[in-house]
Amino acid sequence: MLPLHSNSLARRPFASPLPLPPASLPSPRETHIWYVVPDELKDASLLYQYMELLSPCERQSVLRMNGERLQKGALLARALVRTTLARYTDGRLSPKSFKFQKNRFGKPEVEWDKYDLWAPPPLQFNISHTSTMIACGVTLDLPIGIDIEEKQRKTSNNILSLAHRYFSPVEVAYLKTLADPECRQSEFIRLWTLKEAYVKALGRGFSGTPFKDFTIRLEASNSKQVTGELKSDAPSIVVEAVDDPGILMNRWQFALFELNNSHYTAVCMERDVKNPADGENNSLKLEVWRTLPFVEDECVTETDAVKNIIR
Amino acid sequence: MRKRGTPPNRALRARRPPEISPPVRSLPLAFSLSSDRSMASISGTVTATSVRPRLTSRAPVVKGFSGLKSVSFSIQRNGFPSVRLQAAPRQRRFQVSCAQAKPETVQKVCEIVKKQLALSDDTPVSGESKFSTLGADSLDTVEIVMGLEEAFGISVEEESAQSITTVQDAADLIEKLVEAKSS
Numbered sequence: 001m002l003p004l005h006s007n008s009l010a011r012r013p014f015a016s017p018l019p020l021p022p023a024s025l026p027s028p029r030e031t032h033i034w035y036v037v038p039d040e041l042k043d044a045s046l047l048y049q050y051m052e053l054l055s056p057c058e059r060q061s062v063l064r065m066n067g068e069r070l071q072k073g074a075l076l077a078r079a080l081v082r083t084t085l086a087r088y089t090d091g092r093l094s095p096k097s098f099k100f101q102k103n104r105f106g107k108p109e110v111e112w113d114k115y116d117l118w119a120p121p122p123l124q125f126n127i128s129h130t131s132t133m134i135a136c137g138v139t140l141d142l143p144i145g146i147d148i149e150e151k152q153r154k155t156s157n158n159i160l161s162l163a164h165r166y167f168s169p170v171e172v173a174y175l176k177t178l179a180d181p182e183c184r185q186s187e188f189i190r191l192w193t194l195k196e197a198y199v200k201a202l203g204r205g206f207s208g209t210p211f212k213d214f215t216i217r218l219e220a221s222n223s224k225q226v227t228g229e230l231k232s233d234a235p236s237i238v239v240e241a242v243d244d245p246g247i248l249m250n251r252w253q254f255a256l257f258e259l260n261n262s263h264y265t266a267v268c269m270e271r272d273v274k275n276p277a278d279g280e281n282n283s284l285k286l287e288v289w290r291t292l293p294f295v296e297d298e299c300v301t302e303t304d305a306v307k308n309i310i311r
Numbered sequence: 312m313r314k315r316g317t318p319p320n321r322a323l324r325a326r327r328p329p330e331i332s333p334p335v336r337s338l339p340l341a342f343s344l345s346s347d348r349s350m351a352s353i354s355g356t357v358t359a360t361s362v363r364p365r366l367t368s369r370a371p372v373v374k375g376f377s378g379l380k381s382v383s384f385s386i387q388r389n390g391f392p393s394v395r396l397q398a399a400p401r402q403r404r405f406q407v408s409c410a411q412a413k414p415e416t417v418q419k420v421c422e423i424v425k426k427q428l429a430l431s432d433d434t435p436v437s438g439e440s441k442f443s444t445l446g447a448d449s450l451d452t453v454e455i456v457m458g459l460e461e462a463f464g465i466s467v468e469e470e471s472a473q474s475i476t477t478v479q480d481a482a483d484l485i486e487k488l489v490e491a492k493s494s
Contacts (some may be wrong), residue, residue, distance in 0.1 A: 070445075153450075156454050165453070167455060192450060206449065207470065
């Protein structure tokens with residue numbers, strides 16, 4: 001089967017659900033991101049199809065959400081996870097067949113069955129959503145966290161109050177250097193998504209990794225990191241413990257970018273040490289698709305939908 | 312050699328491991344399946360929220376004593392590094408909260424929540440409403456906590472804040488803190 005891996009728009013007329021086009025597995029330093037824009041879903045019967053994919057437990061959870069809009073969002077989130085994962089199984093697993101469990105800290109992960117003649121790919125995933133977008137990140141065998149936030153998101157509380165309360169001293173100091181309130185607002189949101197993505201990648205929940213205990217910042221270029229490799233010229237995003245400043249937690253790599261011109265998106269992925277990087281290109285690679293499962297997939301990686309990438 | 316009667320396509324015949332029932336069911340966990348906004352229900356990883364005396368058979372109940380005690384339920388898993396729980400020592404222990412917040416407190420919390428989440432006036436919000444089902448994400452939840460602190464003149468510690476998943480939890484915690492403050 002040929003992987004659908006082109007930049008072209010692949011739109012299928014909506015009749016009955018066609019099999020999802022298979023996708024090539026992410027490579028060691030890659031995160032694949034599939035996102036759906038709920039407002040693009042105009043056909044209500046598609047919602048029934050998505051509902052069919054869910055487990056009874058998931059269906060109940062969806063219906064418990066308060067109001068139609070939230071229910072639709074919850075439904076799309078589950079449908080997105082299931083259809084996305086199914087794409088990487090070369091047609092062997094249907095979206096409906098996936099089972100999920102929680103790790104010892106409560107992070108959702110796939111519960112794989114054992115098959116006799118086929119080993120399912122060890123996919124790891126994480127989702128995030130706002131009312132206007134749902135995103136699912138997938139890696140091959142590496143912990144991942146993803147968080148999205150609307151660029152226009154406003155906070156009820158003052159930015160510095162929030163930062164003082166929840167961010168580390170270094171981060172607060174950084175925000176204070178920004179005189180322009182709009183700039184400060186957007187940097188707060190971007191930093192929030194990075195911190196969320198990190199916590200979600202670790203998978204220990206908010207309580208296991210309090211925001212105040214770690215700093216995320218840009219590390220200047222030309223610095224040698226623990227691995228002894230010289231980074232490229234661009235500054236990179238790093239994380240360090242507040243109690244241990246200067247010791248970068250090199251195990252984690254980040255990407256921060258704008259998605260669909262509407263959302264700040266942060267991805268945190270564990271660095272793959274089994275496959276050491278060749279040469280300088282050690283940073284996190286992204287492949288991004290916009291999707292409406294069973295209707296349309298569009299690879300947007302090299303387009304305007306993914307921009308201002310910092311890694 | 313294939314035995315007679317074996318289904319031809321063995322490749323996808325799943326071998327299912329024996330069913331292992333999880334030790335804890337139906338307790339709010341750090342992540343919920345329904346939505347990534349699971350971060351909003353930032354409960355400690357295995358911390359039950361306050362349990363009202365009239366319980367279904369879901370969780371065992373032990374009658375507590377006078378005074379407010381928040382419920383905590385911790386599970387020791389194979390010597391794993393401890394997850395920070397809400398003031399819970401590492402042993403199985405059930406304590407039941409005997410007192411609930413006044414209706415006025417619950418009402419006030421509902422108002423603040425509705426405002427933060429921009430819910431319409433006719434959206435039903437009650438003590439049992441979960442923040443996550445109301446569409447609160449993690450940023451909403453911290454903003455709600457800050458709003459509550461301002462409205463009630465209290466200070467909520469991060470660990471306590473993380474155990475709040477419902478409006479009732481918030482109201483109970485508020486009253487506990489207000490009482491502690493005035494005593």
